[in-house]
Amino acid sequence: VLRHATRSITKESATQSNQVISNKQLLYTTDPLTPGSIFFLPHGTRIFNKLVQFMKNQQIKYGFQEVITPLIYKNKLWKQSGHWENYSEDMFKVMGNVSKEDHEVQDVSNEAHEHHHEHEHNAEDEEYGLKPMNCPGHCLIYAKFDRSYNELPIRYSDFSSLHRNEASGALSGLTRVRRFHQDDGHIFCQLEQIEQEISNTINLIKNTYGVFGIETKEIEFHLSTRPEKYIGDAKTWDNAEEQLTQVLNKTTGENSWKIREGDGAFYGPKIDVLLTDAFEKKHQVGTIQLDFQLPTRFNLKYVGEEGNRDHQPILVHRAVFGSLERFFAILLDHYQGKWPFWLNPRQAIIIPVNEKHVGNAEALQKELSGDILNHDEVISPMTGYNFYVDIDKRNETVGNRIKEAIQKGYSYILMLGDKDIELGTVAIRSRDNRKVSNLTSQEVYKMFIDLEKHYK
């Protein structure tokens, strides 16, 4: 993966190295009061949000519809989904501190009251599970409406936070956590639509990783096929595995992916997508999992073209980044803190040569920050380009301030003195090169837009 990492392999781990960069750049922190849950600090949040925005933009193109779904569901749901049986040890349970039925409020509307009487009132009914996955929630949404063949594929995406009760000894930085976010998606489709859907997903994975400078040859694809114990009929499995094989050959090339015979889940074959870090550690990132089971457990149906109401869709679970926290860690390792401009939470800094240039520096900051700050209305506009531009107006030498700006990882450093103001330009240099150019503020702003738009 890590084309930019030239370090030789040492005993240092990626986790430790990431922690050092995070501390320097103030990206994230943790606390023993909630082991395995990340606090993203303001600058880390900027990167996190950029990754989410990136993926939302891609998913619109691929026909995904974003939904927002609950975090807690009664145990009845987890029994129906099979998580109760197979996954409950890894889940957190949730319950009210007191039963709220006992001191019910007086002011109940009729509607709320009716609702209330639908439920049984036993203790177990008040126990919830904190969701480790979004799939059951998406199945509930699918099942709320009559579905027809011509609506399929239905593709839901969800960026909700997920919780898994990992052993505390296993927790490690951003890669082994208890709370994380996935660029999660579920596709409900017909058997014969699998090839197209998986092909789209693999292309999205390749193109997405490409944006971060990760070439296709650096990505490992592993197809896991039917295990000895499986559900569903062998013919469906054969058909699905044949489609997955075709897609992998077409999208990654023959012989450029691995097969793990019999290693699929009992409910469907899957494709794991792996990257290797500079310390030779492999990380699972993207994932594509076919599922013949959940549609049965949730009794999901659609009406076929011939009018038969009893068709069952196939469910595909898929994620491109996988865990956003883990992908963040991989990017930390990959870039070693030298974020490309579009991802950088510190895109530019302006250094006024001395005090009398501060006013000009502030005007320049406003202009380069883009649409949200550069206008005179009381309400900021909805969309457009916005950049993170700071000023260092401390009473330090220009040289010291440049040095510190480079250490902090700013992509561009802009210096503003008498001569610049006279010429109507600004002296700009990049983090990596001493060469200084003299550009107008409009030229700088255009360059920023171009960099952001093309993920440079």
Added chain:
Amino acid sequence: VLRHATRSITKESATQSNQVISNKQLLYTTDPLTPGSIFFLPHGTRIFNKLVQFMKNQQIKYGFQEVITPLIYKNKLWKQSGHWENYSEDMFKVMGNVSKEDHEVQDVSNEAHEHHHEHEHNAEDEEYGLKPMNCPGHCLIYAKFDRSYNELPIRYSDFSSLHRNEASGALSGLTRVRRFHQDDGHIFCQLEQIEQEISNTINLIKNTYGVFGIETKEIEFHLSTRPEKYIGDAKTWDNAEEQLTQVLNKTTGENSWKIREGDGAFYGPKIDVLLTDAFEKKHQVGTIQLDFQLPTRFNLKYVGEEGNRDHQPILVHRAVFGSLERFFAILLDHYQGKWPFWLNPRQAIIIPVNEKHVGNAEALQKELSGDILNHDEVISPMTGYNFYVDIDKRNETVGNRIKEAIQKGYSYILMLGDKDIELGTVAIRSRDNRKVSNLTSQEVYKMFIDLEKHYK
């Protein structure tokens, strides 16, 4: 509030009326498996996300820094914050289904191991609370670093989901829920900075509500002052209340706000912001709460200009929308499903007159959808304008399709037939007016940008 609502007051409630619109427009749904948690369907999610994006853009301008903070914290935190004592009945508790210490994994890194030994291993240590508020998390972040007077005010914003265990009988639509999202913000500042911060907040509230057509005279501001039982010293209370009074007089006008003597929380005075719906029901939306207590409980400090390390900041909790779910409900009631263009999850629909115009309709859809769809690269660009444009290519009369589009609430209906294609224009009408204009696609796109940018 509800200038657009011309209905007389009936026995119908806003909740029931909202439900009818939501069902028609497929905005949200609920399920007895998770009472009080909303499922936002794809079109409801579009509105929800637009509201969040709106507020993020405003908050950048007001100097807020977004953070992402954990959802679960050990009981020790809730004891420190005082929630354990005063609020635990309204909280959900969380615990692992099995103690993960028992079957600890073998492959522990040194770092993780060290961490592990820091904790005591008793049962209570494994119990968490699901957060009802973001403040304790933000206090933890504040406390992680040495803070100086010249960093203040520090303003954190957070759009995390919050859980409160409301009695199930009290649950009602979007307004009484167990899971909700706030446009939450916490300001850590000096006593003498309160006036400026509160002034900014009230201006943001007025300007924000104005975007939705809610005039300042329709907003109620209630100042609640020092109760009999209070913490902190009376002088600080007097100073703070004096500043709040000044701000209210300046921003809303004298006599245009109400005082609730002695109605403040024991830890600080507050300003509640209320709107009234068409059924004469009041809803608390925005809130501004001063807090002299949490900074003590979390031992928050900053270094003053004179070098004294023992200064304590004041904490201001504030929200502009308040609960996004409740604000969504108020907007449903306010617009009665007739969303303005910028918020509308169905911004435009194209009706090709017959089958042979479908190709042109699809090209037009791509063009009007904006930057994410209208380009030929494999990866969609990062920012720009994007609109929700559908096509109705069903074999129905144009009249029927227009009628249905109006019922579904599309802002604009675009018709495309032989004559339009010949002229290089499209016939466009709004939801509310039969008048048809003939515009080029570029003219339509420019109009869309103008509407979105100015929240029309």
